[in-house]
Amino acid sequence: MATDHAPSPAAPVEASARLLLPQILPALLVGVGASLLFLGISTLAEEFQHVLWNDLPDALGIGNYSSLWMIIMLTATGVAVGLVIWKVPGHAGPDPASEGLGGAPLAPGVVPGLLVASTLSLAGGVSLGPENPIIAANIALAFWLGSKVAPVVPGAAWVALASAGTIGALFGTPVAAALVLSEALTAQPGRGSLWDRLFAPLVAAGAGATTTQLLAEPSFDVGLPPLTDPGYGDLLAALVIASAAAVFGLGSCYLFPHVHAAFRRLRHPMLMLPLGGLLLGLLGALGGHLTLFKGLAETKDLAAGVGGWSSGELAKFAVVKLLALVVAASCGFRGGRIFPAVFIGAAFGLFVQALVPEVHPAVAVSSAVLGVLLATTRQGWISLFTGAVLASSPAMLALLCLASLPAWLIVTGRPQLELDHQGKALR
Template sequence: MRGVRRRAGWAWAVKTRAGRPGRGRWPGEGRGVGAQQPQAGADDQAGQLRRVLTSRGYLGMLGVSVLVGAPVSLAAFGFVGLEHELQHWVWESLPDAAGFDRAPWWWPLPALLLAGLLLAPVVTRLPGHGGHTPVLGLGGPPTQPLEVPGVVLAALACLPLGTVLGPEAPLMAIGSGLALLAVRSAKRAAQPKLGVILGMAGSTAAISTIFGSPIVAAVMVIEAAGLGGPQLAVLLLPCLLASGVGALVFTGFGHWTGLSVGALALPAQPPSGVPDPGDFLWGVPVAVLVAVVVVTGQRVGHRVAAFTGARATGPRIVLCAVAVGACIAAYALVTGRSPEEAALSGQATLGALAANPHAWSVGALVALVAFKGLGWSVALGSLRGGPIFPAVLIGAAIGVACGGLPGFGIQPGLAAGLAAAGAAITGLPVTSTVLAAALLGGEAADSTPLLIVAAVTAFVTGELLRGRRPGVKAAAPPHAAEEAEGASA
């Protein structure tokens, strides 16, 4: 799997079609991305970009992007706020009401059984099947408005009950589908690029702060699209506007309501210093180890996806959900710690791990990687949610567990694990470096060289491992390439 890298959905935004009179032409119109083209001079490219940016159609789309950002972000804020409150109720309020100090070790078993029972009819009966399978990454064509209710129901059935997945994929799908509501279906059919770019703008608005910074979403758009020059500016501006408005809405409503959206963040980190040779000496093999673990999990996810998609999809989804619950329960039973640490997306556990890494023994961290990793692998191929957040926690746990090696340290291990896990799961090393730097905050300046080396090492390792097994790649959902070609006709 190549994560979100070069998905057909991203490529749609720059595919070709005939321009409408008086609306300006897109850079490279009439030619597909990557096609052999005459080399245009700098003046030609600059003039081409000016014509597009000043065209009435493009200026109108920028205006729509700004208008779309606010309602999409309000909807996303409501979704993540509700999901966070349900999660608190399931894992804290209910155990307390039942007389437990914390969720007992067996708590994930009935919780995940209920998740599977709720998810199965959504996947088998509703339009859109509750969103695409997480092992396929975050890419693909824009979510249609008719599919949004199924995505919301699937996410609320899975995420609060302990599914080892994150909220990023459902948020992007919700943002994409709601953004398309701003454009009439007839107009989207006549202008495929308009729908795709607005869908991407809605996605970036929805996840503008869930990654800890709206810049991360913007960088993801740049790197996943694989573009440069005028095409990059045309694609990026609507996404930047929508994500900026989305971040403003998230921040304002979070302060006004007092609700938490559970953004990926580290409230505190171990103090860092200037990286020394020992950090790089150990950082490279740690990044390789993280990539091996992540890619292995993806391979298991592909096998699980084949299992659930073969036949009897509903019962098999329930069976996989129970298997995820068993992995979480096994972690609590083996370590004597709360099952909540291995359940859910891992955002809270990541913050606790970074703030007090000495609270975990090496054995507990190994158990967290093993049991949460196995549960994550099963969930990737059967349930609904995002693949990135749990992978980041797994990478951080590996890095902290290796922090006691001679000449290494907990903070360098944490930094290397964060960057390596992001690059391994997404296939986007630049995005992963920016995400890790945003998480580390003030500690990122000294750690940046190590972040870059770890991200590149994990990316290369992941690509080499996937290259040996072409069957595990899932470059796009079925028929996406054909649909993209049809959109460019």
């Protein structure tokens, strides 16, 4: 008789399909919208950057990347962002030092100020990327619009769709979003299949990535020579470089709370941001124009000159960019930390390769980026994914999987590049 009450094997599949199919349309809309906002802000920032760093200095007869112009521009950017944070409603969101990727939805009135502050930072040469503000803005808008259009849908669903769609748009592939979200979703037992929970976010991520690919054709391939036949020497190099880069990246995490506390003592954004901008300008004058901006295009410039940079130059790039990231994140500029960390890792890897030319450039750069990202983000999957796509070499993936293990042992339990609301480092 027990078999009379046994459920049909097809029933759970049909129930799942009925639940998942209605999620496709909102996920597509959120993903496309997330990509369009990201592309719009990125395009606007690039156009403004061209005006500030090309048209304006040319009109004034000043060198585009002269030390004087870098100091003037970064200080002026600090003043402009400080005014936005001081005067614009919402104050461009909470202190970014205590905010990671995603988080609770902001009020929609905060979004304009956050996007303006982020655009100014990107265009002005601040060493921060677009990811944190864009994700926060898309979450706020999706949550607000979603609660109006479909109030019965849980708010967490709109947050997941916006996060996934934006990450897919940022990296040009839904794989990155799947990896990031899997870390969060697997920590929620008893809520059904992981792939059921990933279904709608993956649709959003795919829509965001496809929109970005169709409109902008982004690429993380930095043009490194491919690694075709890895050997034991490559494995040893990957293990050592990833671990050393993780230690180097941890330096920023230990500095962060102290630098942040020093800026907080100034109390007012019109003191913190201009001073931060001045320090960034001085660091830019020391490190050169490659140490400005979010860092992805500059990473490609670094990789294009493999063999042409001295070890001293590369060490200077890595140290200056690391300090610039700490200053920018501490004084209140709105922006993300992943893209600058990629530049830091690439410079560190090429520094090692300049010291030991026998190390393959793809091994050096990918392993170092992995180590720095593990230290600064504690996002294991995104660190592994980014290191692998930079090399554009499938052979690197196995090496990076192994290299991530000692690097993770070094960083786990250590201070993070994120603070709590009391200004103490998270661990």
